[in-house]
Amino acid sequence: MTSKKPFIIHGGLSNITSTMEKRNSRSLNPVYKTIAFTPSSFISNPTANRKLLVLDLNGTLVFRPKKYVNVKTSFAHDGPSSARVRVIHPRTYMTPFREYLFHPQTKKWLDTMVWSSAQPHSVNGMIQHSFGDHQGELKAVWARDTLDLDPVAYNKKSVTIKDLTKLWKAFPLHSAKSTLLVDDSTQKARLQPWNHIFVKEYGQAERRSDLDYLRKQNVSQGSPGDKGNDHHHDLDVSDLLGNMTLTPSFAKTSLASQSSSTGFDSILLAVIGILDVLKHQDNVSGWLRSGGIVLCGAEGVTGGGGGGIIGDRWFDTAHIVEWWANRGRAALAELNIEVVAGALTNR
Structure with a gap:
């Protein structure tokens, strides 16, 4: 098997990010910066430090095109009635993502909520x-009416900000140390x-792209099915976990070379990882x-690093996504x- 080309950050991650941090963090709350600049430590018992997962909806978990379908709603005395409903397509791997979040073992250490600007x-x-x-198992569902917008901004497409301090006031158990948006x-x-x-x-x-891959998969398998099974789920777990270390040093592992991408969008698998x-x-x-994210997921990058790039597009590096998706599969x-x-339809 041909080895995967290492992911190399020329000049070192710390050299690249130090200037970015200085430029992008000047306006951040000093208390928040103090917490963020405190190194994370490994904990063996996840239940001792519960986490709060805050999920966006449109563009993150679902795709909601500007398309409507007629749906039968009820039968009136003069016949059936219907309503025009917006089409919503869940993101690929939404089913196992959902099952992971609400699995009894996961719920021992994770609270999950939704915060949408819709x-x-x-x-x-x-x-x-x-x-x-x-x-019903979501800790909370927050919508546009929680974003402190004036009536004009509320009713039109406008810039919105999700200030996590609002969450931390509502859920004082959580803080910058435990929250993931x-x-x-x-x-x-x-x-x-x-x-x-x-x-x-x-x-x-x-x-x-997902639909195109599904069609190719069905042709190659000679099957008209639409579930899009991921053929990596039958890998031996020990193969995926054998070289993994979960220490603060973020040492590299060889997991990224274990398997190739399935062809489907695998962001939700990566988030699980x-x-x-x-x-x-x-x-x-x-x-x-x-x-x-980069240090665990990149071949050829080791050490603690000097700071993450705000808005880092880690998902543009295929084998970093693949590494995390494999960790999610495990x-x-x-x-x-x-x-x-998941079920993909052309509707």
Whole structure:
């Protein structure tokens, strides 16, 4: 097997990020910066340091095109009635992602909530498509009415910011040390950038790519099925975990070379992998600021690093995504959760 080309950051991660940090962190709250600059330490018992996962919806968990379909709602005396409903497509691997979040073992150390900039009536539909019967297990669902917008800004597309201090006041058990925001916008996370995992937006192009891959897969297998099974779920867990270390040094492992990408968008698998590592860290902001995503996921990069780049597009480096997706597959296998891409339709 041909070895994977190392991911090299010329001049060292610390040299690149030090200037970025100085430029981008000047306006951050001093107390927040103090916490974020405190190195994270390994914890063996995740339940001793519960985490709070804050999920965006549109572009992160679902794709919501400007397309409507007629849905039968009820039968009136003069016949059936229907309503026009916005089409919502869950992101690939949403099913195992959901099962991971609400697995009894995960819930011992993780609280999950939604914070969307969409209006409440839109949030309800996206919640149903994302979480189904599990929506009652969410710690909270916050919509646009929590963003302190004036009436004009509320009713039009406008810049919004998710200030995590509002969450920490509502849920005092949590802080910058325990909170992780997953969102496809860096703008929304600009007040607490080191508690944010910036994910690639799931939009029309990404969904089309998933559908194209599914068609190719069905042709090669001679099957018309639409579930998009991930053939990596039958890997031996020991193969995926054998060389992994979860220490603050973020030492590199050979996991990235274990398997190749499935072809589907695998961001949610990668997020599972990141969560499964973060559960053993006592400072989320410190781990992210120190470049944990890149340092764990990149071949050829070792050491503690000098600081993460705010808004770092880690998802543009294929084998970093692949490394974390494989870590996510391993976490799912440990919980006996099947890795299924999900049902994809052309609707």
